[in-house]
Amino acid sequence: MTLLAVERIKLFTTRSPWWCSAVTLAVTIGFAALIVGTAGDEIPITVRVTQFGYSFGLAVVMVLAALAVTTEYRFGTIxxxxxxVPNRTAALLAKTGVVALLALALGEIAAFGSWALANVIRPQDDLALNTVAEWTNVAGVGPVYALTAVIAVAxxxxxxxxxxAISILLIYTLAAESLVQLIPNVGDDIHKWLPFNVADKFLTGGMAGAGGEGPPVSTSALSAGWALAYFAGFALVMLVIALTTANKRDA
Structure with a gap:
């Protein structure tokens, strides 16, 4: 608990987490409001469409998480x-846990904020969370943000x-996974197993929004539950590799 408290203090006494948190909420809820507010009355808004800004917030969460650890290396405080704390694994796990909890909270606030604002803008549409899939589409954003933060810390x-670190994370999530599909013969098969494509399957179940609105549909062959397990496993593998490397090299 002491390590967690120390990492919490270190995280929140710098400006970047506050700015990144504010930007995460602003872009996620803002883009959702933009899409819902500009959609014509002939286009029914679904719960999935209310989460249009999810990927924009995800990018900022990765920046937040990466900065939480790279800033310490930059200024030598690591x-x-x-x-x-001679036990490097314990120290880095505490940092990862604090960042992941912050990302979880941001994801839930952003997701439910987007959904609530959509209800205000389009009260005539049925945006009630009636099914497990609809609840997952909203409440699942938090866990995905948290696991993404673990990957970014790693x-x-x-x-x-x-x-x-930020360049690698953004290029991979915003471009590399999509470009893999262009590889002849095997591109689509590889893309089905890429981590963020699989995470999208957990959130959306592979269902498109009404009228084709909303983020691109995941091509993963996994069920929603197995998709979350796969993404969590990928995050864990990345963290184990990072911890092993940190213990073997000089600070």
Whole structure:
């Protein structure tokens, strides 16, 4: 508990987490409001469409999580941390846990905020959360943000440079996974198993929004439950690799 308290204090005494948190909520809820508010009356708004801004917030969460660890390497405070806590694994796990909890909270606030605002803008549409899939589409954003934060922290530990870690994360999520589909013959098969495509399957169940509105549909062959387990497993593998590397090299 002491390590968690220390990491919480270190995280919230810098400006970047506050700014990133504010931007995450603003872009996620803002883009959802933009899509819902500009849609014509002839286009029914679904629960899935209210989460249109999910991927924009996800990108900011990755930046927040990467900065949480790379900033310490940049200013050398990570050496002080490891001197105070010789067990590097425990120290880095505490940091990861604090960042993941913040990402979880941001995801839930952003998702339910987007859904609530859509209800205000389009009261004539049925946006009630009546099914498990609809609840997952909204409440599932938090767990996906949390696991994404774990992945981003792991990349930050491995790369140790803010610009490098953020570039890798954003290029991969915003471009690389989609470009894989262009590989002849095997591209689509590989894409089905890429982590963020699988995470989208957990959130959406592979269902498109009404009229084709909303984020692209996941091509993963897994069920929603197995998709979440797969994404969590990927995050765990990344974290284990990062912790192993951190314990073997100089701070």
């Amino acid at each position: 050496r002080t941390t490891f001197q105070a 990349v930050g530990i491995l790369v140790r440079h803010s610009a490098g």
